Amino acid sequence: MPRRSDDQERILVTIPISHFCEKARWALERAGLDYTEKRHIQIVHRVAVKRAGGGTTAPVLRAAEGVYDQSRAILLYTDEHVPAARRLYPAQQPDRSEVLALEERFDTVLGPQGRLWLYHEVFKDAKRFAPWNLTGVPAWERRVFPFVLAPAKIIIRRHFDISDRTAKEAAWRVDEESTPWPSACPTAAATSSASASAPPTSASPRSPRRWSPRRSTARRCPSPLTCLRRWSRPCCAGARTPQASSRCGCSARSGRRRE
Numbered sequence: 515m516p517r518r519s520d521d522q523e524r525i526l527v528t529i530p531i532s533h534f535c536e537k538a539r540w541a542l543e544r545a546g547l548d549y550t551e552k553r554h555i556q557i558v559h560r561v562a563v564k565r566a567g568g569g570t571t572a573p574v575l576r577a578a579e580g581v582y583d584q585s586r587a588i589l590l591y592t593d594e595h596v597p598a599a600r601r602l603y604p605a606q607q608p609d610r611s612e613v614l615a616l617e618e619r620f621d622t623v624l625g626p627q628g629r630l631w632l633y634h635e636v637f638k639d640a641k642r643f644a645p646w647n648l649t650g651v652p653a654w655e656r657r658v659f660p661f662v663l664a665p666a667k668i669i670i671r672r673h674f675d676i677s678d679r680t681a682k683e684a685a686w687r688v689d690e691e692s693t694p695w696p697s698a699c700p701t702a703a704a705t706s707s708a709s710a711s712a713p714p715t716s717a718s719p720r721s722p723r724r725w726s727p728r729r730s731t732a733r734r735c736p737s738p739l740t741c742l743r744r745w746s747r748p749c750c751a752g753a754r755t756p757q758a759s760s761r762c763g764c765s766a767r768s769g770r771r772r773e
């Protein structure tokens with residue numbers, strides 16, 4: 515249960531580049547809720563989230579109703595402020611469990627693996643990384659950043675277990691997660707090679723790909739749940755050929771598929 519907060523103003527404490535923070539921002543904006551964002555660089559964020567009533571991670575939302583220190587709690591909070599038809603979490607089962615399970619998966623696999631990969635890549639070029647990481651943080655944090663970057667890199671690498679090997683694996687997991695569940699689908703099993711669903715080994719790693727936006731040809735989804743279902747349908751997700759995807763009835767998703 516969120517702890518109570520006496521402030522009326524909503525304060526969102528974030529790390530600018532954090533995907534968990536972007537999730538919270540997105541939900542607050544989607545719900546049309548006013549809030550003030552307090553951005554901080556990594557490590558310094560710990561002081562800010564503690565002062566806001568949270569634990570050690572960002573985002574933390576401090577609102578009149580309480581303190582929310584998990585991104586899911588923030589999304590549930592925003593759902594309390596929108597009409598039932600616009601809520602992110604369906605009220606009824608089994609839809610609710612399905613959405614929660616998808617969120618859990620994004621929060622425990624795709625998000626953290628993407629973060630690991632991203633840090634590994636951006637740490638190679640700190641000059642390009644800096645402005646992006648410093649967007650909206652207090653002036654003093656911008657000033658100290660060049661001096662704390664080297665030790666911060668060591669701490670972050672240790673904290674998230676970032677190495678060439680784990681980054682390679684993370685890139686593979688991200689790739690697999692964004693073309694999800696191939697092994698769960700009989701159609702896909704017949705059309706994909708065994709190597710496509712096996713983790714990389716040191717002998718035969720799949721090199722991290724350069725990121726490029728996948729242009730989706732998906733039709734507008736009528737509701738978030740339908741959209742998630744369409745995206746995560748095993749047959750559709752694993753299908754590698756137009757014939758296989760049309761058997762699944764998911765040809766609208768072909769733009770997301772890896773060839």
Ligand SMILES: N[C@@H](CCC(=O)N[C@@H](CS)C(=O)NCC(=O)O)C(=O)O
Pocket residue numbers: 529532533534535570571572573583584585586621629
């Ligand atoms: N379960 C948390 C995870 C949040 C999280 O891991 N946030 C990261 C930023 S992406 C963080 O604060 N990391 C810094 C740390 O762990 O010290 C949530 O959903 O809010």
